[in-house]
Amino acid sequence: QAQDWLEGTPKKPISDLKIGFSFRGGAGGNLYVAQYVAQLHKMADELGIELVIVDAEDDPGRQTQQLPELIAQQPDAIVVWALSAAGIVPALKQASDAGIPVVTVVADVDPSGQQYVKAHAGPNDTLQGTQAAQALIDAMGGKGNVVQIMGTAGFAPAEMRAQAFRDVAAKYPDIKLLDTQVGTWSVGTGQSLMENFITRFGKDIDGVITSDGYTGTGAYLAVEAAEKAGTLEPGHVKFADPNAVGTSYDLVKDGKYSATVLQLPEADAEFSFKIAIRVAAGIEVPRYSYLQTPVATPQNYADYPRPGL
Amino acid sequence: MSTDQPGERPAAAPLGIGAVLVHVRQLFWRFPVVALLIVLICSTAIITPQILSLGNILLVLRQFSALGLMAVGVTFVVLCGRLDVSIGSMASLSVVVVIALHDAFGPGIAILGSLATAAICGAINGYLVAYLRLSSLVTTLGMFAALQGVANVIGISGVQLVKNPDASWFAFIGRGYILGIPFPVWMFLTVAATGAWVIGATNFGRSIRAVGGSEKASVYSSIDAKAIIFWSFMISALCTGLGGLIIASRAMQAQADSGVGMEIMALSAIFLGGTSLGGGVGGIGRTVIGVIVLASVNNTLVMVGMPIQAQWLVSGTVIVLAVWLDSIARRRRLLA
Amino acid sequence: MAADANIGDGTAPPPILSVRGMTKSFPGVKALQQVDFDVRPGEVHALCGENGAGKSTLMRILAGDYRADDGEIIFNGAPATYRNAREARREGILLIHQEISLVPEMTVAANIFLGNLPKRRFGLVRHRDMVQKARATLETAGSEFSRIDPRSKVSELSFAHQQMVEIARATAFKSSVVIFDEPTASLTLSETNALFATIARLKAQGVAIIYISHKMSEVFALSDRVTVLRDGSMRGTLKTAETNEQEVTRLMIGRDIAVAARVEARERGSELLRVEALESPGFVKDVSFAVHSGEVLGLYGLIGAGRTETAEVVFGVRRRTGGRIFWQGREVNIRSARDAVDLGMGLVPEDRKGKGLILGLTGINNLTMVLMRRSGLMRLPDRKRDMNVYEEFKTKLDIRAASADTLVNTLSGGNQQKIALAKWLAVNPSLLILDEPTRGIDVGAKAEIHALIARLAESGMSIILISSEMPEILALSTRVLTFSEGRIVGEFGTGEATEERLLSTVVGRRAAA
Amino acid sequence: MSVAEPATHPVESTGFRRYLGAVWKATGRSPAWPLLTLLVVFFAFQSPFFLSPFNISVILGQTVLVGMLAIGLTPLAISGNIDLSVGAIAALGTCLTVAVQPFVGPVGAVAVTLACSTLCGVINGLIVERLKLNSIIVTIAVGTALHGATYLLFGVTTKVAPDTSFVDFGSLKLLGLSSSVIIFLLLAIATSLMLRFTVHGVHTYAIGGHRQAALDAGVNVERHVLINFAYSGLFAGLCGVLLVASLGAGSPTYAKDYELWAIIAVVLGGTRLAGGAGTVAGTVAAALSLTVLRNGMTLMKIDVRWFLIALGLSLIVALILDRLRSGEPDVAE
Numbered sequence A: 001q002a003q004d005w006l007e008g009t010p011k012k013p014i015s016d017l018k019i020g021f022s023f024r025g026g027a028g029g030n031l032y033v034a035q036y037v038a039q040l041h042k043m044a045d046e047l048g049i050e051l052v053i054v055d056a057e058d059d060p061g062r063q064t065q066q067l068p069e070l071i072a073q074q075p076d077a078i079v080v081w082a083l084s085a086a087g088i089v090p091a092l093k094q095a096s097d098a099g100i101p102v103v104t105v106v107a108d109v110d111p112s113g114q115q116y117v118k119a120h121a122g123p124n125d126t127l128q129g130t131q132a133a134q135a136l137i138d139a140m141g142g143k144g145n146v147v148q149i150m151g152t153a154g155f156a157p158a159e160m161r162a163q164a165f166r167d168v169a170a171k172y173p174d175i176k177l178l179d180t181q182v183g184t185w186s187v188g189t190g191q192s193l194m195e196n197f198i199t200r201f202g203k204d205i206d207g208v209i210t211s212d213g214y215t216g217t218g219a220y221l222a223v224e225a226a227e228k229a230g231t232l233e234p235g236h237v238k239f240a241d242p243n244a245v246g247t248s249y250d251l252v253k254d255g256k257y258s259a260t261v262l263q264l265p266e267a268d269a270e271f272s273f274k275i276a277i278r279v280a281a282g283i284e285v286p287r288y289s290y291l292q293t294p295v296a297t298p299q300n301y302a303d304y305p306r307p308g309l
Numbered sequence B: 001m002s003t004d005q006p007g008e009r010p011a012a013a014p015l016g017i018g019a020v021l022v023h024v025r026q027l028f029w030r031f032p033v034v035a036l037l038i039v040l041i042c043s044t045a046i047i048t049p050q051i052l053s054l055g056n057i058l059l060v061l062r063q064f065s066a067l068g069l070m071a072v073g074v075t076f077v078v079l080c081g082r083l084d085v086s087i088g089s090m091a092s093l094s095v096v097v098v099i100a101l102h103d104a105f106g107p108g109i110a111i112l113g114s115l116a117t118a119a120i121c122g123a124i125n126g127y128l129v130a131y132l133r134l135s136s137l138v139t140t141l142g143m144f145a146a147l148q149g150v151a152n153v154i155g156i157s158g159v160q161l162v163k164n165p166d167a168s169w170f171a172f173i174g175r176g177y178i179l180g181i182p183f184p185v186w187m188f189l190t191v192a193a194t195g196a197w198v199i200g201a202t203n204f205g206r207s208i209r210a211v212g213g214s215e216k217a218s219v220y221s222s223i224d225a226k227a228i229i230f231w232s233f234m235i236s237a238l239c240t241g242l243g244g245l246i247i248a249s250r251a252m253q254a255q256a257d258s259g260v261g262m263e264i265m266a267l268s269a270i271f272l273g274g275t276s277l278g279g280g281v282g283g284i285g286r287t288v289i290g291v292i293v294l295a296s297v298n299n300t301l302v303m304v305g306m307p308i309q310a311q312w313l314v315s316g317t318v319i320v321l322a323v324w325l326d327s328i329a330r331r332r333r334l335l336a
Numbered sequence C: 001m002a003a004d005a006n007i008g009d010g011t012a013p014p015p016i017l018s019v020r021g022m023t024k025s026f027p028g029v030k031a032l033q034q035v036d037f038d039v040r041p042g043e044v045h046a047l048c049g050e051n052g053a054g055k056s057t058l059m060r061i062l063a064g065d066y067r068a069d070d071g072e073i074i075f076n077g078a079p080a081t082y083r084n085a086r087e088a089r090r091e092g093i094l095l096i097h098q099e100i101s102l103v104p105e106m107t108v109a110a111n112i113f114l115g116n117l118p119k120r121r122f123g124l125v126r127h128r129d130m131v132q133k134a135r136a137t138l139e140t141a142g143s144e145f146s147r148i149d150p151r152s153k154v155s156e157l158s159f160a161h162q163q164m165v166e167i168a169r170a171t172a173f174k175s176s177v178v179i180f181d182e183p184t185a186s187l188t189l190s191e192t193n194a195l196f197a198t199i200a201r202l203k204a205q206g207v208a209i210i211y212i213s214h215k216m217s218e219v220f221a222l223s224d225r226v227t228v229l230r231d232g233s234m235r236g237t238l239k240t241a242e243t244n245e246q247e248v249t250r251l252m253i254g255r256d257i258a259v260a261a262r263v264e265a266r267e268r269g270s271e272l273l274r275v276e277a278l279e280s281p282g283f284v285k286d287v288s289f290a291v292h293s294g295e296v297l298g299l300y301g302l303i304g305a306g307r308t309e310t311a312e313v314v315f316g317v318r319r320r321t322g323g324r325i326f327w328q329g330r331e332v333n334i335r336s337a338r339d340a341v342d343l344g345m346g347l348v349p350e351d352r353k354g355k356g357l358i359l360g361l362t363g364i365n366n367l368t369m370v371l372m373r374r375s376g377l378m379r380l381p382d383r384k385r386d387m388n389v390y391e392e393f394k395t396k397l398d399i400r401a402a403s404a405d406t407l408v409n410t411l412s413g414g415n416q417q418k419i420a421l422a423k424w425l426a427v428n429p430s431l432l433i434l435d436e437p438t439r440g441i442d443v444g445a446k447a448e449i450h451a452l453i454a455r456l457a458e459s460g461m462s463i464i465l466i467s468s469e470m471p472e473i474l475a476l477s478t479r480v481l482t483f484s485e486g487r488i489v490g491e492f493g494t495g496e497a498t499e500e501r502l503l504s505t506v507v508g509r510r511a512a513a
Numbered sequence D: 001m002s003v004a005e006p007a008t009h010p011v012e013s014t015g016f017r018r019y020l021g022a023v024w025k026a027t028g029r030s031p032a033w034p035l036l037t038l039l040v041v042f043f044a045f046q047s048p049f050f051l052s053p054f055n056i057s058v059i060l061g062q063t064v065l066v067g068m069l070a071i072g073l074t075p076l077a078i079s080g081n082i083d084l085s086v087g088a089i090a091a092l093g094t095c096l097t098v099a100v101q102p103f104v105g106p107v108g109a110v111a112v113t114l115a116c117s118t119l120c121g122v123i124n125g126l127i128v129e130r131l132k133l134n135s136i137i138v139t140i141a142v143g144t145a146l147h148g149a150t151y152l153l154f155g156v157t158t159k160v161a162p163d164t165s166f167v168d169f170g171s172l173k174l175l176g177l178s179s180s181v182i183i184f185l186l187l188a189i190a191t192s193l194m195l196r197f198t199v200h201g202v203h204t205y206a207i208g209g210h211r212q213a214a215l216d217a218g219v220n221v222e223r224h225v226l227i228n229f230a231y232s233g234l235f236a237g238l239c240g241v242l243l244v245a246s247l248g249a250g251s252p253t254y255a256k257d258y259e260l261w262a263i264i265a266v267v268l269g270g271t272r273l274a275g276g277a278g279t280v281a282g283t284v285a286a287a288l289s290l291t292v293l294r295n296g297m298t299l300m301k302i303d304v305r306w307f308l309i310a311l312g313l314s315l316i317v318a319l320i321l322d323r324l325r326s327g328e329p330d331v332a333e
């Protein structure tokens, strides 16, 4: 079947391509990663591409030491989902020294490494952060107090999304950021941190911005409980997050949640892998290609599939 | 407490004040860790008064009741002179299991299934350590890895959330109240009380201390050391299972990493309480204190809006301080 | 033996180490009160006193282990400056501990030299030298010592051999004061003589020696002076030559001791325990014997004779590879101490620290440990009953402890032994195996325990008495079995057993082997 | 059945058992060796690529970081203590190395880092020994505090090394092995010799084996334990430096959970938790088997999700093999 998405002629049949993939790991616990990798496998099988995967298991040190394993197998391209934007650079250098084109996915790398990268493909955390921030602030009518719960400390996406909110909020004099606490991309911590916020700020809270749908769901559960207990008035607090999961999508559907930005692992994987294949096949691609991440709102959610997260 | 609000102290004769001070000092050296805690809380309460609100206190207790349950369980193992570092992964597993079973088989079966899973893990730990006499640290480290692995596999492939949480009475475990006190807190306190009774008042408890003190001597004294060790691992596992139920029922959905790091926190709580590896000193009461200290320090720092990195710095320092004070206090008591 | 007693009388050099007004108290106990004590170069100064009199405490203070509450230590004519055991050692004050204090997983050689290992530049240890020196040390210490291989791990040695390693340390260092705290507690004749020879050699080198023992014979054979402590205070210092056992004993316990108990011969009751061709890998080979109710079966032997092991096999705490055990004529399979206890046996082990007691627990807890088995595990312990039991034996055995709840590891050696004994008497078994029951127990208490053993036997309890003290065996046993190299080499009915006969069997056997 | 099997008798052993025993001694009495052998043989059959020189160098390379921590921890563990703050110290090390390089140059940076990490170790040691506190809780707490401090000092964003001198050094190759691997092996040997042949080493075993006996014998226990804490701190610093050498950057997020893997390596290596027994050889073997397991499974394209399970099971199997061979222990831990 014709692959029109190639937008060019491969230097050799797609089915002869060999692509290496080094990713942050955590496929164990992390559904997004798991589904992303599953999608890659699926596509590779369909297209008959040989996919060599190394898993860094959340350890930047290991990831750098694993890249030589890929390089040694001389793939047509190496796809890197970097754990540490700066820490990966020496490894990327090795790859480009070995004449293997590198495609970075999901997380962009440090400027000092740009010259070793052929293309970057994936979601745009700053954009998603902005989308979520905008949606929340609109829902709040441009004014009110917001509490923020970030993802795990020191992880680029968490930082970028959080920063994006601050940047947007800066444009609105009536939006006040009460406090930021750091969570762990999980419902549990989202819940407990939100409970603490509620005890601390009570009715002053008008909106909640989180780094992802899990944390957002947790925060919602806390607020819902507080509403039942009468601490907060029902429906007053608004929610939005830059990275949808099933539950945050459901909340949007039920109109309890203003917006969640749909960054779907399958879509992300497919989008990025196509770029990678094109690079491997020697077809020119833009330096940056960003995944479309629609914002699901109570009005339009039906247009999009429910995330399997 | 009068140290903390000097203003409240009635102007008394110098002798009176002296007497009060002496009293306060004695009180301090009886419960130095608690005293430290009170100082910490009261000083932060000036910034954030809500800390002392009943609501917040209940909140802290509930947030840490799962950890508390697990710490109580591990205390049994520690008193036997062993360690159990598999409880974090075990909690993750029981969370994943209970959620995976919930919608298909209903809460009852799900709970039983999850507790049974925990029990099996405990039995494996216990058998390996007590009867095959493997080093408890390495064994439970192995289980720590294996169980997290299993939890991940189930968590990724299985069901991750309960369709409509409000319909299931399972939600009550994590979210319900009795007499205005959260149900998890009831669970924690009940189990802690029972545990304290078993350790402190029953022959089983005495046997545990004996085995912790000297396994060989207790065997010569016709104590079935192996059984004792086996059952303390079972207890540790079952408490962990209960903890898992709370975590699961709070969120009504499963994240395979729900329990990550809890083994370290539980051990911190135990040693912070002053229980020492191998019987001798310590017990459930001390563990409960340890848990409460951990909990309130964490809560206090969040409540004053301290950034997490600073929270780490402070809580680390406070823990060392607490352990130190406690050891001094114990030495003083020996000489008194 | 010890031909060279009472050397160094007459001309008295100035004391090298002395204490004035030494006072020390522990929670609940005044261990020492206003004690004056000194020792001269080239003299053996014996220290006597009941269990808990404060002997070890005084010595630990001299050796820098403990700090005195009050009083001064004068060493070499000047106030002592050392602040801990390490510094004391460097000053040349060496304490051979009452309780064995060796590192089990390390070699004999390393243990002997631990603290000042022979080293070359860059802190490198001269392992080969160390082993040679150790062997030399052991050989000079005597033939009995030289049977220990300096390269073998201490944990592989017998209790007795460990004690000997502890002693061998005394000669390994250049010391000016050597303190022996009950060194012979677990030694038999031959090693004891070897020890005496060692002491004589040190003495000849002008080393000052402090010797603590509950065995009057040793005190009088070795010492030049005797100091008696009682309840932590001085009862006086005497020239050994000018005193006698009665006087010293009276000073110690304030009265004459009861005449040594004897168990009279009587026709034996029904058979209680019979073992046939008992085998256990290592040291029990084809052991068969029977015990009848109301008899005291004495087991005598030299070190490593395998009596302890035999006892442990019978009691189910050591692997049995062969043989059969009959209880009241019925064959039984004893797989654990629990089985044995349920049948009605009790064992007071030789190694009280390792097997007899749980040092981290309180006296009352230890004492009622076995009683606990009688009530179920989930049963509440009955504090009141426990208390009664404790009080009963506290008076019966004269246990000296601050309270029922003092930790056992703070008790004096002898009092620990009494608890270990009481713990089994408390369940009043029909067969009681006593392995070195009076080790480290003072003369007074020893007499009481002997009397007690006699009474128990009268009351129909069967007793297996393992002891390396000839008099004890002869006085208390209605029948004696002699062991050597894990085999029974002789049996003697009452009256037949005499010191010479017993020795001839065990020694003759060893010579043959 | 009988726990009370004292080591009094060298158990009657058949020729084969004695032979096994000899092999055993040679392998430093650690369950890791049989495990390592099994894994290597197994994977060698599974993948031809496994034993290729390149893959071996890869395995060694991946062993270095955690291995370094594990070696540093071994003497400390033998003397009966444990240090759970090494991960945090290593993370601090990466930040320091990068941060101070502009001022003092690469070599100076290493010096400063090692000095500071050693200091951290000393602080741990002082708290544990002087205040007589439980080393587990103390080092957990100190680790947490250090981690926080590192963030506050250097911020959350990763710091890139100003020049590539570290990376160049890291990618330096001698006889097919990268410089860091060689350093690792040399230090392993050095540590092992230190334990076996120096007074400090012998005293370390003595302290772990029977602390009171060591005290009675006049061993300066406090000093030796302190040295061992400093030693583990130093090696944590080294781990940090090597991280920078391969990542060319420093961040508080680096070396996450390393202490856990290091402890696994140490105990799997046969070092007793209570102290008194253990060898560096065992630790190295254990660290290697961890990497081999991971590397082999990657080569076999096994879903990484199974790695943790495989790891856990192999840990336990290794212990059981160990027990079958060495019989029941006199003391459990």
Ligand SMILES: Nc1ncnc2c1ncn2[C@@H]1O[C@H](COP(=O)(O)OP(=O)(O)OP(=O)(O)O)[C@@H](O)[C@H]1O
Residues within 6 Å of the ligand: C026, C027, C029, C030, C031, C049, C050, C051, C052, C053, C054, C055, C056, C057, C058, C098, C400, C401, C402, C409, C410, C411, C412, C413, C414, C415, C440, C442
């Ligand atoms: N560390 C300690 N803590 C509390 N009490 C102690 C401690 N050491 C000794 N004691 C008490 O001090 C007293 C003297 O003990 P010490 O060991 O000196 O007696 P002893 O003369 O050596 O007796 P024995 O002949 O049985 O060894 C005893 O009552 C003992 O309980």
Ligand SMILES: Nc1ncnc2c1ncn2[C@@H]1O[C@H](COP(=O)(O)OP(=O)(O)OP(=O)(O)O)[C@@H](O)[C@H]1O
Residues within 6 Å of the ligand: C147, C156, C157, C158, C159, C160, C161, C282, C283, C300, C301, C302, C303, C304, C305, C306, C307, C308, C309, C350, C466, C468, C483, D008, D009
């Ligand atoms: N020469 C020796 N070499 C090695 N081990 C020995 C030697 N002598 C004794 N042992 C070990 O010590 C064990 C017990 O020592 P101990 O002196 O307690 O022997 P025992 O049989 O208890 O003698 P006793 O008859 O004094 O109780 C012996 O069974 C043996 O295992």
Ligand SMILES: [Mg+2]
Residues within 6 Å of the ligand: C055, C056, C057, C098, C181, C412, C413, C414
């Ligand atoms: Mg004594």
Ligand SMILES: [Mg+2]
Residues within 6 Å of the ligand: C307, C308, C350, C435
């Ligand atoms: Mg014996």
